[in-house]
Amino acid sequence: MNCATGTGAGREYHRDPHSSVLAVPAARADFVVPSSPAGVPSPPRVFSEATTVARAQDGDTDAFEQLVRSYEADLFRLGFRMLSDRGEAQDAVQDTFVLAWRRLPSLLDPEAFRAWIYQLMTRRCLNILRVRIRRHTGVSSGPDFELEARAGRPVAASSTTDPAAAAQTNALQDGLTALLATLPPDQRACWVLHEMHELTYPAIAYAIGVPVSTVRGRIARARLQLAKGMTAWR
Amino acid sequence: MALTGTTPTPPSQTDPNRLGCGRSIDDVWARIDLPPDPHEQTCPDCQASRHDLGDLATATHGVVTADKADPALRLNSSAITGILELARAEVRRGRRIPMEQPRPGAAGDQLTVSEQTLANLIRRTSDEIDDLEARRSAVALSKHDPLNERAAEPDTRQPETLAAPAEITVDLRISVAPTAAIPALTRLLRDRLRTAIDREVGITATLINITVEDIHHV
Numbered sequence: 001m002n003c004a005t006g007t008g009a010g011r012e013y014h015r016d017p018h019s020s021v022l023a024v025p026a027a028r029a030d031f032v033v034p035s036s037p038a039g040v041p042s043p044p045r046v047f048s049e050a051t052t053v054a055r056a057q058d059g060d061t062d063a064f065e066q067l068v069r070s071y072e073a074d075l076f077r078l079g080f081r082m083l084s085d086r087g088e089a090q091d092a093v094q095d096t097f098v099l100a101w102r103r104l105p106s107l108l109d110p111e112a113f114r115a116w117i118y119q120l121m122t123r124r125c126l127n128i129l130r131v132r133i134r135r136h137t138g139v140s141s142g143p144d145f146e147l148e149a150r151a152g153r154p155v156a157a158s159s160t161t162d163p164a165a166a167a168q169t170n171a172l173q174d175g176l177t178a179l180l181a182t183l184p185p186d187q188r189a190c191w192v193l194h195e196m197h198e199l200t201y202p203a204i205a206y207a208i209g210v211p212v213s214t215v216r217g218r219i220a221r222a223r224l225q226l227a228k229g230m231t232a233w234r
Numbered sequence: 235m236a237l238t239g240t241t242p243t244p245p246s247q248t249d250p251n252r253l254g255c256g257r258s259i260d261d262v263w264a265r266i267d268l269p270p271d272p273h274e275q276t277c278p279d280c281q282a283s284r285h286d287l288g289d290l291a292t293a294t295h296g297v298v299t300a301d302k303a304d305p306a307l308r309l310n311s312s313a314i315t316g317i318l319e320l321a322r323a324e325v326r327r328g329r330r331i332p333m334e335q336p337r338p339g340a341a342g343d344q345l346t347v348s349e350q351t352l353a354n355l356i357r358r359t360s361d362e363i364d365d366l367e368a369r370r371s372a373v374a375l376s377k378h379d380p381l382n383e384r385a386a387e388p389d390t391r392q393p394e395t396l397a398a399p400a401e402i403t404v405d406l407r408i409s410v411a412p413t414a415a416i417p418a419l420t421r422l423l424r425d426r427l428r429t430a431i432d433r434e435v436g437i438t439a440t441l442i443n444i445t446v447e448d449i450h451h452v
Binding site for chain 1: 250289293298306307309314316361451
């Protein structure tokens with residue numbers, strides 16, 4: 001929908017005698033409008049995501065803050081499952097948001113923000129993993145590698161009170177965590193984005209920069225590999 | 235005639251994603267949360283595949299749920315503050331719009347207002363109207379028709395009487411509520427914007443172009 005309208009207004013040269021414009025003495029000073037009229041707090045408005053993105057593109061830091069708060073947890077989870085390291089995941093999320101702020105004006109379609117921010121984060125993680133591989137540290141030999149079971153973690157999947165079943169559930173989750181880290185980074189990215197973040201194949205293709213058919217193949221291979229591995233962990 | 239050639243290779247030996255019965259593992263995975271269909275109830279390939287994939291589905295669901303509940307997998311407040319402070323420090327102020335209409339031969343130094351300041355004012359003013367959401371905006375000095383200008387003539391008026399407010403054109407893109415009456419809404423928006431820009435900045439919005447680019451659900 002696109003209906004542009006325009007009108008010319010009568011030109012009025014009235015100036016408010018109390019306007020602060022007149023009180024600014026310096027030449028070439030940049031006039032600043034207060035963010036809200038004195039004593040009148042702006043009512044909080046909740047906007048659609050496309051509106052929030054568009055406003056952030058125009059430099060609205062409040063809108064950008066909303067986007068950061070909406071996406072930080074998702075991106076952190078993605079980073080942790082990609083990198084298996086909380087510290088590196090946090091750094092990657094921060095780097096991603098800073099990059100997003102700088103590149104936002106060039107995002108053509110505000111509706112595409114979700115796929116776009118996932119693209120920035122996924123590529124950041126893949127770059128970190130490439131550097132790791134080049135340094136021959138290998139994922140499983142990193143000093144901060146966090147594959148250990150989480151002490152006291154929420155056992156969300158076990159709705160049963162049966163301790164044996166809960167232990168089995170924990171074992172399966174630990175197995176998946178360990179197996180994910182053994183997948184090639186590109187396969188891991190596809191799997192995590194699809195199965196843990198519910199991105200569609202085209203969105204993943206956009207995030208990683210490969211054809212949809214490649215994404216489909218990588219997810220199928222990852223699934224086979226993981227299913228085979230789960231049998232061993234059982 | 236004797237049959238020649240090789241025995242057909244079972245699908246599962248050529249395509250690791252395909253089971254011996256012909257179904258793909260994608261198909262089984264897509265149905266993993268549903269009860270087995272009649273084929274799956276009797277097919278040993280599908281039953282074995284459902285068993286293996288069932289563990290994977292259970293573990294995946296468990297890991298996702300646990301990750302979402304884990305406060306350690308969130309940015310802490312200082313990390314968020316750091317991102318936002320950097321963003322605020324890098325706010326693009328945009329071009330400066332002179333607050334007085336430029337005149338040939340006028341002194342170079344003049345009061346200006348940044349595009350960013352005007353964008354903030356436009357958003358804040360628009361936000362007072364419930365049925366619309368202000369999106370991107372742009373402002374520019376209005377272009378004057380030289381044939382209708384008297385600027386080419388020597389201006390003999392005293393400098394202090396010359397200052398006329400700058401005239402700008404505003405382009406604003408908005409989203410409206412499904413129930414909004416667009417003509418009335420844009421008329422109200424134009425009036426509010428023109429008044430606010432005049433009152434708070436002291437310049438004149440001679441043209442306000444409003445583009446309704448979306449409908450949002452409240």
